[in-house]
Amino acid sequence: MKADLFHKVRKGLAFVFWERIHGDILRGGFRVKAAVQIFLSYAREDEEKVGDLYQKLSAAGFKPWMDQKDILPGEQWKPCIQKAIRGSDFFLVCLSANSASKRGWIQREMKQALDLWQEKLDSDIYLIPVRLEDCEATESLGDFQWVNLFEEGGWTRLVKAIQVGVERRAEAVQPSVQELISPAKATHPAHLFICYKRHADLDQKLAHYLHEFLTAQGHDVFIDATLRTGEAWLEEIDRQIKASDFLVVLLSKESADSEMVQAEVRRAYEYRKLQGGPYTLPVRMAYEGLLPYSIDAFLDPLQYVMWHSEADNERVAQDILAATEGRLPRQVPIPAQPVAEGLIISEDGRIIADDETLHSPLPEFDPRFLEELEAPGGAVKLRDKFYIERDADAHLRREVVKSGTTTTIRASRQTGKSSLLVRGVHYAGQIGAKVVTLDLQRVDRDYLETPDVFLHYLAEFIIRKLRLDLAELEKSWRGSLGPQDKLTYLMENYVLSESDAPIVLAMDEVDRLLQTPFHNDFFALVRSWHNSRALDDQWNKFNIVMVISTEPYLLIADANQSPFNVGLKLYLKDFNEAQVRDLNRRHGSPVKEGDFPQLMELLSGHPYLTRKALYTLVTERWTWADLVRVAVTDPGPFGDHLRHHHWLLRDESDLRKALKQVVDHNRCTDEMAFFRLLRAGLVKGSGDVCTCRCGLYSMYFKDKL
Numbered sequence: 001m002k003a004d005l006f007h008k009v010r011k012g013l014a015f016v017f018w019e020r021i022h023g024d025i026l027r028g029g030f031r032v033k034a035a036v037q038i039f040l041s042y043a044r045e046d047e048e049k050v051g052d053l054y055q056k057l058s059a060a061g062f063k064p065w066m067d068q069k070d071i072l073p074g075e076q077w078k079p080c081i082q083k084a085i086r087g088s089d090f091f092l093v094c095l096s097a098n099s100a101s102k103r104g105w106i107q108r109e110m111k112q113a114l115d116l117w118q119e120k121l122d123s124d125i126y127l128i129p130v131r132l133e134d135c136e137a138t139e140s141l142g143d144f145q146w147v148n149l150f151e152e153g154g155w156t157r158l159v160k161a162i163q164v165g166v167e168r169r170a171e172a173v174q175p176s177v178q179e180l181i182s183p184a185k186a187t188h189p190a191h192l193f194i195c196y197k198r199h200a201d202l203d204q205k206l207a208h209y210l211h212e213f214l215t216a217q218g219h220d221v222f223i224d225a226t227l228r229t230g231e232a233w234l235e236e237i238d239r240q241i242k243a244s245d246f247l248v249v250l251l252s253k254e255s256a257d258s259e260m261v262q263a264e265v266r267r268a269y270e271y272r273k274l275q276g277g278p279y280t281l282p283v284r285m286a287y288e289g290l291l292p293y294s295i296d297a298f299l300d301p302l303q304y305v306m307w308h309s310e311a312d313n314e315r316v317a318q319d320i321l322a323a324t325e326g327r328l329p330r331q332v333p334i335p336a337q338p339v340a341e342g343l344i345i346s347e348d349g350r351i352i353a354d355d356e357t358l359h360s361p362l363p364e365f366d367p368r369f370l371e372e373l374e375a376p377g378g379a380v381k382l383r384d385k386f387y388i389e390r391d392a393d394a395h396l397r398r399e400v401v402k403s404g405t406t407t408t409i410r411a412s413r414q415t416g417k418s419s420l421l422v423r424g425v426h427y428a429g430q431i432g433a434k435v436v437t438l439d440l441q442r443v444d445r446d447y448l449e450t451p452d453v454f455l456h457y458l459a460e461f462i463i464r465k466l467r468l469d470l471a472e473l474e475k476s477w478r479g480s481l482g483p484q485d486k487l488t489y490l491m492e493n494y495v496l497s498e499s500d501a502p503i504v505l506a507m508d509e510v511d512r513l514l515q516t517p518f519h520n521d522f523f524a525l526v527r528s529w530h531n532s533r534a535l536d537d538q539w540n541k542f543n544i545v546m547v548i549s550t551e552p553y554l555l556i557a558d559a560n561q562s563p564f565n566v567g568l569k570l571y572l573k574d575f576n577e578a579q580v581r582d583l584n585r586r587h588g589s590p591v592k593e594g595d596f597p598q599l600m601e602l603l604s605g606h607p608y609l610t611r612k613a614l615y616t617l618v619t620e621r622w623t624w625a626d627l628v629r630v631a632v633t634d635p636g637p638f639g640d641h642l643r644h645h646h647w648l649l650r651d652e653s654d655l656r657k658a659l660k661q662v663v664d665h666n667r668c669t670d671e672m673a674f675f676r677l678l679r680a681g682l683v684k685g686s687g688d689v690c691t692c693r694c695g696l697y698s699m700y701f702k703d704k705l
Helices: 002-011 044-059 077-087 105-119 154-181 201-216 231-243 259-275 310-324 367-372 391-400 417-430 451-465 470-476 483-498 510-515 519-532 537-541 577-586 593-603 607-619 624-630 639-648 653-665 671-679 695-701
Strands: 024-027 030-033 038-041 090-095 126-131 191-195 220-223 246-251 279-285 305-307 351-353 406-410 434-439 503-508 542-548 568-571 683-685 690-692
Touching (some): 044 470, 191 231, 201 220, 201 246, 391 406, 391 417, 406 417, 417 434, 434 451, 451 519, 510 519, 537 542, 577 607, 593 695, 607 624, 607 639
Parallel strands (some): 090 126, 246 279, 279 305, 406 568, 503 542
């Protein structure tokens, strides 16, 4: 039997390959290496020709992979493409005049294939340039012999090239056939980091169970059960994440909103980009809701394990164990949630409003409202009865319905910028505008490397959101014009001319672009669009709303090129005393009149912390004295929030020094450090006279810096 199997592999008479996912197939207790599909990389304009090639390869007994045919509706296209490239044994670059002019995915796909070819990861990858028509090959393929598919005999040459590649692959594995058909070897111990919400009962119990189970299996498991807050704690958490093979994140409703859990997931993601690990294994704990932006962007929404009760503990542990051994559990999609009648659903699946008007009067306090009370965190939902309107809400509503406006919403972290933006663009949509909302925190780093790639991404994002023809994008992106001119040309000659309704482009977290070398050019481009309204009336159909935390002059130095000193500028501030009283009343007045001055002194109207305090008082049935007693402690209601800020400062000696100066002397001599602290939402005032944003921060950081 073994000799027969060896003979078949060597001669290529019975191929065990072209499975969709590269991996190991267990048959009769033996481990046989499976090969994968032929990846087809092509320009979108050549889809029909490549589709014909796809059919011919399939009919010949091969299994080609083509994005338009093999990515299912609802799947994330980018990770699917990346996975297919990494698993491919044959990479066919379909060349034409169209592909030669590309500046998008085809270059990135080819670069990944070339990198794999050079590194020889897992096995050789055979890269075959296939010319669909008489055209020049790209410079990076100059050393590769190509196949002219348009010439007589081209198809025969291609099939022969693939068959020769298979035979060479079989010869390459000949010396290790005995290894291939021997029983699977035991895996090495894995290093796992269990990420969960501290002091949340269910999370804590499952975390300890997994720790004991996986440790008993011989794995090295880290759980933060005994470490205390401090610099050593921060360094140890970071070190453990960096050293881990897997980060197991327990996602309950409480932990999904935890700032510390979000920070750890993001840190794991950053290390994976840098060093290839750790891999994140999400466990949904009786929670099938949509995750906050700040955590969903770093998790694959299809790769998770579901936990409903303690009866699932062993199954979840076994699934995690299987993942550490390379036997990942089958990915199960999140079941669709029933949608109540009258709800409005955004394009990305979020419930954004009900059919009530945004501005219906709020009734007097009704205890039944507390049944709808949700833990604070992230943007406040449109239908949230506890949202406090400020003057900026009315200003933004008026501005987004005008003709040709540019609006900037500026405030420090957790002041309600995103909540205000959501309401403004929803109102614009209600009156008939087409809305394109881009959260720059969710944009993958790969798209922020060069202006060409980012502006192409932005153009495609706008085209898709408006349901326009992507072919027009590719037409606009040809030629020798720079990327800014290409995007402007596309907007003027297609997007705006095709739209009868106003268009609102809303960009959240614009500060993210500060990490790019081209942010000055991008903001200058936005300013040029603003100026174009005076010369071309169709630009008056285009309204822009941007949300920032940074001082505008730090975003772009040249005032003449800045979009932040034109149009309406909305500055969000913390709640004043009247607004805090209103919010307290809506929660049933858990803070009594005599304690109100202490509430204002401790939290200073900080929107998130004020809501967190009132939420805790109501749901835990605490008194104000109970809350004050544990306000700055690790298990207290603000502990997760405070640890998150401490985490962000751990490697920033300049910021720690500046914050200590603010805490001790109410001033800051380092202007750049002050504005970074201002953006982070930790301080207020000016460099000459400044304080911590609230008394809670002052109390906490006095002993931490």
